[in-house]
Amino acid sequence: MTVLRRVGIRLAWFIGSLALASFLIFLITNKLPGNIAQVILGTNASPGEAAALEERLGLTKPFFTRYLDWMAGVLRFDFGVSYYSGEAINPLIASRFEVSAWLVGLGMLLAVVIAIPVGSYAAMRRRHADGVAVSALSQIGLAIPAFWAGIWLVIVFAVNLGWLPAGGYVSWWESPGEWLLHLILPVTSLALVQSSVLSRYVRSAVIDVSHEDYFRTARAVGWSRIGALWRHGMRNIAISLLTVIGLQLATLLVGAILIEQVFALPGLGSALLMAVSRRDLGIVQAIVLLLVWAVLLINFLVDVTYQLVDPRLRRRGELQ
Amino acid sequence: MRRSRSFLGMLLAVALTVALGACTRPETDEPRGRELNIGAATEPAGLDMITTTGAGTPFVLLYNVYETLVKLDNEGNIRPLLASEWSQTPDRLSYTFSLDPAAKFASGAPVDADAVVKSFERARGETAAESIRLKWAPVDTIEAVDQRTVRLNLSRPSNGLLYDLTGPTGSISDPTATADLNTTPAGSGPYKFVTWEQGSRVELEANAGYWGTPARFSPVNFRYFADPNAMNTAMLSGQLDMISNLTVPQSIGQFSDAEKYTIHEGTTDGEVVLGFNHANEALSDVRVRQAISHAIDRQALVDSVWGGKGMLIGSMVPPTDPWFEDLSGVYPYDPDKARELLAEAGYASGLTLRLRVPNLPYGPTSGRFIAAQLKDVGITAEVEELEWARWLDQVYGQHDYDMTVVAHVEPRDLGAFAAEGNYWGYRNDAFNTLLTEADTGTEADQTEKLKEAARMLTDDAAAVWLFLLPSITIATPAIAGVQDNQISLSFDLTTLAARS
Numbered sequence: 177m178t179v180l181r182r183v184g185i186r187l188a189w190f191i192g193s194l195a196l197a198s199f200l201i202f203l204i205t206n207k208l209p210g211n212i213a214q215v216i217l218g219t220n221a222s223p224g225e226a227a228a229l230e231e232r233l234g235l236t237k238p239f240f241t242r243y244l245d246w247m248a249g250v251l252r253f254d255f256g257v258s259y260y261s262g263e264a265i266n267p268l269i270a271s272r273f274e275v276s277a278w279l280v281g282l283g284m285l286l287a288v289v290i291a292i293p294v295g296s297y298a299a300m301r302r303r304h305a306d307g308v309a310v311s312a313l314s315q316i317g318l319a320i321p322a323f324w325a326g327i328w329l330v331i332v333f334a335v336n337l338g339w340l341p342a343g344g345y346v347s348w349w350e351s352p353g354e355w356l357l358h359l360i361l362p363v364t365s366l367a368l369v370q371s372s373v374l375s376r377y378v379r380s381a382v383i384d385v386s387h388e389d390y391f392r393t394a395r396a397v398g399w400s401r402i403g404a405l406w407r408h409g410m411r412n413i414a415i416s417l418l419t420v421i422g423l424q425l426a427t428l429l430v431g432a433i434l435i436e437q438v439f440a441l442p443g444l445g446s447a448l449l450m451a452v453s454r455r456d457l458g459i460v461q462a463i464v465l466l467l468v469w470a471v472l473l474i475n476f477l478v479d480v481t482y483q484l485v486d487p488r489l490r491r492r493g494e495l496q
Numbered sequence: 497m498r499r500s501r502s503f504l505g506m507l508l509a510v511a512l513t514v515a516l517g518a519c520t521r522p523e524t525d526e527p528r529g530r531e532l533n534i535g536a537a538t539e540p541a542g543l544d545m546i547t548t549t550g551a552g553t554p555f556v557l558l559y560n561v562y563e564t565l566v567k568l569d570n571e572g573n574i575r576p577l578l579a580s581e582w583s584q585t586p587d588r589l590s591y592t593f594s595l596d597p598a599a600k601f602a603s604g605a606p607v608d609a610d611a612v613v614k615s616f617e618r619a620r621g622e623t624a625a626e627s628i629r630l631k632w633a634p635v636d637t638i639e640a641v642d643q644r645t646v647r648l649n650l651s652r653p654s655n656g657l658l659y660d661l662t663g664p665t666g667s668i669s670d671p672t673a674t675a676d677l678n679t680t681p682a683g684s685g686p687y688k689f690v691t692w693e694q695g696s697r698v699e700l701e702a703n704a705g706y707w708g709t710p711a712r713f714s715p716v717n718f719r720y721f722a723d724p725n726a727m728n729t730a731m732l733s734g735q736l737d738m739i740s741n742l743t744v745p746q747s748i749g750q751f752s753d754a755e756k757y758t759i760h761e762g763t764t765d766g767e768v769v770l771g772f773n774h775a776n777e778a779l780s781d782v783r784v785r786q787a788i789s790h791a792i793d794r795q796a797l798v799d800s801v802w803g804g805k806g807m808l809i810g811s812m813v814p815p816t817d818p819w820f821e822d823l824s825g826v827y828p829y830d831p832d833k834a835r836e837l838l839a840e841a842g843y844a845s846g847l848t849l850r851l852r853v854p855n856l857p858y859g860p861t862s863g864r865f866i867a868a869q870l871k872d873v874g875i876t877a878e879v880e881e882l883e884w885a886r887w888l889d890q891v892y893g894q895h896d897y898d899m900t901v902v903a904h905v906e907p908r909d910l911g912a913f914a915a916e917g918n919y920w921g922y923r924n925d926a927f928n929t930l931l932t933e934a935d936t937g938t939e940a941d942q943t944e945k946l947k948e949a950a951r952m953l954t955d956d957a958a959a960v961w962l963f964l965l966p967s968i969t970i971a972t973p974a975i976a977g978v979q980d981n982q983i984s985l986s987f988d989l990t991t992l993a994a995r996s
Contacts, residue, residue, distance in 0.1 A: 210885030214893055216541050217549055217627075220906050223917045225626040226893065261542050261694055262678055268694055327725070334733040342733035343726050344719070345696075440719075440726040442696040450695055450722060455885045 179483050190476045197468040198250065202243050205460050211235055212259040212455040233259050246461065255462040260454050265462050268447070273466070275345055275443035278359060279435065280428050283366035284421065290371035292417075295378025300401060302383065311379060317372025323434035326365035330438065333361060343440035362439045366431060370424060377420045378413065385409040414485055422478035426471045530994060532713035532975075534987070535727040535739045539720045543692065544678040545664040546618055549625045551905060551985060554664045555740075556698050556718050558986035562669065562683035565593050565612070565646075568662040568984040570762075570991075572816035578607055578668060578684065579646075588653035588938070595644045598707045601670040601684045609640035615668045616648075631660040634935075654935050655942040659908065663985055686711040686990060696720060700989075712993050724857070731757075737975055740987055742968040744857055745803035751970050758971050762980030763807060765814050766905040766965030768858060770866065772958070774921040776898045778847055785957035787837035788899075789827035791873040792866055796829075798963045801861040806963040811950040812910045814964055816983045819946035823954045824961075834873040843874070849898040851877040854887035862901045862962065892919045903965055907983065910949060913958055920959065927952050 213229035214221070230236055237245075249256050255265035294310060301307025334342035340361050346354035382405065385391055394404040433445030440446075444463050451459035538555065542548035545562055559567055565579035576582075579593040599607035618624065620632035634654035639647050650657070660666065673682035681689045686708065687700040702714035719736065721727035724743035728750055730736045741764075742748060751757040770792070772779040779785060798806045807815065810823025838844060849870075853863035860881050867877040877899065882890065891897045904912060912918060914928045927949055934945035953959070967982035977991040 208885070210883075210887075210889035214888040215885050218551075218888070219892060219902060219904055219912075220549060220627055221892075222626065222915060223893070228626065258694070261540070261692075263694055271693075272695075330729050330733075335729055338733060341735055342729040344730070344735060437723045438726060440721050440723070440730065442693065446722060447695055453884060 182483065183480055186476055186479050190472055193472050194469055197472070198247065198465055199243070201461055201464045201468065202246060205457050205464070206239060206242070208452075208455065210455050212457065215454045216260065246458075250465070256458045258456055258459055260451075260456045260459075265458055268459070269444070269462055269466065272442060272444045272447045272463075274347070275441055276429075276432055276436070276445060279362055279366065279432050279441065279443060280425070282359065282363045283370060283432070284425060284428060286363060286367035287370035287374055287424075288417075288421065290367065291374035291378050294371065295375035296382050296405065298375065299379040299382035299386070300405075302379075311376075314372040314375045314379075317369055318376070320369055320372075321434075322366050322369045322431045323438050325368050326362065326435055326438040329361045329365050343438070345441050345443075362435050362441060365438075366428060366435055369431070370428060373424060374417070374420060377417060381413040381416045382409065385412050388412075411485065415482065418478055418481060418485065422474050425474050429467060429470065530713050532716045532738070532989075532992070533736045534716065534718050535730060535736045536718050536720055536987070537722075537724070537727070537741065537743050539695070540692070540698065542678050543681050543689070544676075545667045545669075545681075546624045546628055547678065549627055554985035555987045556700070557681055557683070557685075557689070558664060558667065558984070559685060559988045559990060560687045560700060560716075560986065561681050561685045561689050562664075562667040563599075563607075563685050564662055564666040564668065565595075566658060566662050566666070568659070570979040570981045570983060570988070572818070572983055574658060574662060578612075582658075589650045591648045591650075591658070592641070593646045593648075595646065596707070597644060599684055600705070600707050601672070601682065602688050602703045602705065603670050603672055603682065604705060605670055605672045607668060607684050608643050609646045610643075611671045612646045612668055613638050613640050614671045616666075618669075619665055619667075628665050631656075631665045652936055655937070655939060656908070656935050663907075687714075687716060690715065709990070711989070713989065716989060718987075731970060737972050738978070739970040741982060742970060745805040745966060745968055748803060748805070748968060756972065758973055758975075758978065760967075760969040760971065760978045760980045761805065762967045762969075762982065763814055763816060764905065764965045764967045764982045765816075765907040765909070766903045767809060767812055767814065767909075768806075768862070768901065768903045768962045768965060769812075770862075770960035770962055771900045771902065771920050773895060773898050773900075773919075774923075774958075775895065776849070778841075778843060778849070779898060781841045782957060783837045783841040784843065784847070786827065787834040787841070787873065788870065788875070789957050789960050790830045790837065791834035791875070792869050792960060792962070793829040794824070794960075794962055797862065797865050797869075800865055801858060802963065802966075805966040805968060807966070809961050809964045811954045811961055812904070812913065812959075813946070813950045814983070816981060817908060817946075819943045819950065821947050821950065823951065826954050827957070827960075831873050838874060846874045846876065848876040848878065850880065851899045851901075852880045852882055852887070852891055852897040853901045854884050854891075855881050856884060856903070858903065858965075859901055866899075866901070895919050895921060901962070905965070907985065910946060910953075913953060922958050924952070924956065924958070 211230060213226050213233060213235065217226055217229060255269065257264050258268065294314065298307050298310040298314070330342050333340045341358050344358060346358050348355045385405065390408055391404055394408050395401065399407065432443065433449060436443040436446040437449065447459060448463045451463065536555065538552040540548065540552035540556060541550040543553060543557065545553055545557060563578050565577060566574050566582065567577040569575050578595055578599050580596040582591060582593045584591050595607060595609065595612065601607060616638045620629050620635065634650045634652055634657055635648050636651040637649045641647050668684060669677060670682035686703055686706045688703045690699040690701050692698045697720060698718045700716045702711035721730065727739060728747055731739050732750060748759065751759060772785055774780050794808050798804060798808070808824035810826050813820045838847065851863050851867060853859035863879040867879045870877045891900050911931055913920070913922050914931050930945045930949040930952065934942045934949065937945060967980065969978050971978045974995050976993045976995045979988065979991055
C-alpha cells in the first residue's frame with residue numbers, strides 16, 4: 177500500500193470523525209438541563225420573563241432547525257454570536273486560542289526538553305543511586321496534579337517572593353517581556369508534571385534501545401554511550417515518544433483548563449468552563465468542536481508522522 | 497565532565513533568577529500612577545443597562561459611566577445627581593425634577609429634558625428587560641416641561657418609584673449616540689467605557705470633560721476571576737488594588753497584614769434564604785416550617801460556613817432599608833421546641849425532605865450543616881448539589897424541590913414573596929395587600945406597612961432567613977474612601993481617592 181493511499185484512508189476517517197463529533201457535541205450540549213435565559217435573569221425573573229427571553233434568543237426553535245442553522249455557520253467558519261453578551265464568537269475564540277496555544281505548546285516543548293535528558297540519564301544510571309533517585313522523583317511528579325503544582329508555584333514565586341505575576345495574561349503584541357513573565361508559572365506547572373510522564377517513557381525507551389544488538393555493536397566499534405544513543409538510538413526512541421506526545425497533548429489540553437482557572441488566563445479552557453456554567457451553548461459548541469478537532473488532528477498527524485520517521489513503514493524511495 | 501555540566505546548570509539558574517528579579521523590580525518600586533485594578537466576580541451580561549439584567553452591568557457602569565437623576569448613597573439615602581432638586585405634588589401623583597444646568601454627556605451634548613424623556617421612554621418601551629419595564633408601571637406620562645425640567649405623572653402614588661430611579665431603571669443615556677449601547681455605553685458619568693474583554697476585564701477611563709468632580713483614577717480595570725483563590729493571589733501579589741467583595745470570607749486571614757491591606761466590612765442586600773416549597777404537604781403546615789426555624793442554630797451556621805461574617809436577620813429586609821426591624825430572635829435555636837412542633841403537626845416519627853442546593857460558595861456547606869441539625873430533630877434532609885444553571889432550571893423554574901438555599905441579592909426584594917408564580921409557591925393575600933398599601937400610601941405608611949409585612953413573613957415562617965451576605969472589601973492602604981456597605985447595584989468609583 178502506498179503512503180499516499182494510507183494517508184488518504186486516514187484522512188477519510190478523520191473527516192468522518194469530525195462530522196460525527198459535531199453532531200454529538202450539539203446533541204449533548206442541547207440536552208443539558210437549564211438554559212441561558214434562566215442564567216441571564218437569575219433569581220430576579222418572573223416565569224413569563226424567562227420564556228420571553230428564550231423566545232427572543234431563538235431557543236424555542238426545533239432541535240434540527242437549530243442544528244442545521246449552526247452547521248451552516250460552522251461550514252462557513254462562522255460560529256455565530258454569544259447568547260450572553262451578543263459578541264461575535266469567532267474573534268473571541270481566536271483571542272482565547274492564542275492563549276491556550278502558547279500555554280499548551282510551550283508546556284509540551286518544555287516538558288520534552290526536560291524529559292529527554294532526564295529520562296536518558298535515569299536509564300543509563302539505572303543501576304546507580306542517582307539514577308534511581310531521578311526515576312523516583314519523576315514517579316512523584318506523576319502523582320502531582322498540574323493545578324496543585326500551579327497553586328504552589330503561585331504561593332512561592334508570586335505571593336512570597338513577588339518575582340512573577342500571580343495570574344493574568346498580556347499579549348505578545350502588547351509587551352513581549354510581560355507576555356513571557358505571565359506565562360512562566362503556568363507553563364512550568366504544566367511542564368513539570370508532563371515531563372515526569374514523558375521522562376518515564378524516555379527512560380524505558382532508552383533501556384530498550386540499550387539492549388538492542390545495533391547499540392551493542394555501536395559501542396563495540398568505539399562509540400561512547402551518549403554518542404551511540406544519539407546517533408543510533410534517538411530515531412527509535414522518537415517513535416514511541418511521538419505516540420506518547422500525541423496522546424499527552426490531549427491530556428494537556430484538558431489539564432490546561434484547570435491551569436487557566438488557577439492563573440486567571442483568558443484561554444479556551446476558562447472560556448469553556450464559563451460558557452458551560454452560563455449555558456452559552458454557541459461558545460460551548462464552538463470550543464468543544466475545536467478541541468475535538470484538535471485532538472483528531474493531532475492523532476492524524478502522529479499517524480502520518482510515523483510514516484515519515486520510520487523507514488520500515490514506507491517503501492524505499494517513495495517519499496524522496 | 498559531569499561536574500562541569502551541573503555547574504553550568506547552576507549558573508543558568510542563577511542567571512535566570514537575577515534576570516527575572518530585574519524584570520519585575522520596577523513594578524514594585526514605582527507608584528502605579530493613578531491606575532486602579534479591581535477584582536470582581538460577576539461579569540456583565542451585556543453593556544446596555546436597559547436591555548440587560550443581572551448584577552454585573554450596573555456594578556461597573558452605574559454612577560461611573562451612566563448617571564441617574566437621583567442616586568443612592570451607601571447608607572441607603574437618596575441624593576441629587578443629574579437632578580439638582582425635585583419635588584412631589586401633595587397628592588403624590590406627580591414628580592418634578594430640575595436638571596443640573598452643568599450636566600453634559602461624555603460626547604459634549606447637554607443632559608437636557610429631551611434626553612431624560614427619551615431614556616425613560618426607552619426604559620419602559622418594548623426593548624427593555626421586563627424587570628425594568630415593570631418598575632415603570634405606576635408612571636402614566638413623562639413630559640419635558642422646559643429644557644431643564646422633567647415631570648413624571650403617575651396613575652397611582654408610588655413610594656418605590658424614586659428609589660427605582662436610582663438604579664438602571666432611571667439611567668440616562670446619550671440620545672446623540674449612534675453606536676449600539678450594548679457594546680458601546682454612552683453616558684454622562686465621570687468615566688468613559690474603553691473596552692470589554694469577555695471573561696477577563698472591563699476597562700474605563702476618566703471622562704476629561706466631566707461636568708462634576710473629576711475622576712481620580714484612570715484607567716480603571718474591573719478584572720474578573722472565576723476562581724476566588726485566583727482573585728486572592730492576584731491581590732496578594734500586588735496585581736490588584738482592591739477586591740470588590742471577598743467571595744469566600746474564610747480566606748480573610750490572608751489579608752490580616754494591616755500595613756499592606758485594609759479590610760472594610762459592611763452589609764449588602766443579599767439575604768441567604770432557606771426556601772420551602774409550600775406545595776409540599778408537610779411544608780405547607782406552618783408548624784413544620786416553624787419547627788425547622790427553631791431547629792437551626794443560625795449563628796453556628798454563619799460561624800461554620802461563612803467565617804462568622806454576616807449578620808443574622810429574621811426576615812427579607814436588610815438593615816439599610818428604612819423598614820428594617822431585628823427579627824432574628826423570633827425563632828431562637830431550640831431543638832426541643834422543634835420536636836414538639838413536629839409532633840403536633842403529626843411528624844413525630846420523622847420526615848424526609850429533599851434539600852437541593854446550588855453549587856455556589858455558600859450552598860453545599862450550608863446544606864450539609866442544615867441537614868446535620870435537622871437530623872437532630874428527626875427530619876432527614878437529603879442534600880443534593882446542583883450546578884447553578886441546573887438549579888435555576890429545576891428548582892427556580894420547575895419548583896422541583898422541597899427545601900433549598902439561595903441568596904437573594906436584589907435590593908428591596910420583599911416583593912419576591914408576593915410575585916405571581918414565585919418558586920416557593922408562597923401565597924398570602926394579606927401580605928400582598930400590605931405591599932400594595934405600602935407603595936401607594938404616604939412615606940410613613942410605607943415604613944409601617946412594610947415592617948408589618950416583613951413581620952408577617954417571619955411569623956408565618958415563610959422561609960428561614962439564615963443570614964445577610966456581608967460586604968467585605970479588601971484594598972491597599974493607598975486607596976481612600978472605600979465604602980463599607982454594598983447596597984446600591986453600583987460599585988461607586990466616585991467615593992474613592994488615592995492617598996498620597
